[in-house]
Amino acid sequence: MKKLLICMFVAILNIAAAPVYANDAHHQAADNQKSYSAKGEVVAVDSTLSKVKLKHDAVPELKWPAMTMFFNVADKSLLDTVKVGDQVEFEFVKVDGNGPSITKIKLAK
Numbered sequence: 401m402k403k404l405l406i407c408m409f410v411a412i413l414n415i416a417a418a419p420v421y422a423n424d425a426h427h428q429a430a431d432n433q434k435s436y437s438a439k440g441e442v443v444a445v446d447s448t449l450s451k452v453k454l455k456h457d458a459v460p461e462l463k464w465p466a467m468t469m470f471f472n473v474a475d476k477s478l479l480d481t482v483k484v485g486d487q488v489e490f491e492f493v494k495v496d497g498n499g500p501s502i503t504k505i506k507l508a509k
């Protein structure tokens with residue numbers, strides 16, 4: 401629970417920081433399209449809400465510690481290939497005001 405709160409706090413900080421980039425077209429475009437990679441384990445799949453809960457490793461680029469949290473998925477069909485307990489590699493983008501969104505997810509080798 402504590403880690404989830406930290407994660408939400410980080411998300412809120414990122415939303416608060418967004419206007420800083422709004423004046424700089426270059427940075428805004430780069431940030432919106434940047435995707436981040438991480439590995440983790442599937443803890444829960446909610447295909448109705450297009451969300452997946454992952455126990456993910458640290459994401460140094462975002463200064464995220466390892467934690468368990470929900471991610472949105474860009475396309476619901478991404479969830480067809482994973483199930484609870486799977487070790488996965490995934491990529492996500494950050495969407496202003498709507499949390500991180502997974503764009504790719506596959507079984508880890």
Ligand SMILES: [Cu+2]
Pocket residue numbers: 407456464466467468469
């Ligand atoms: Cu997290």
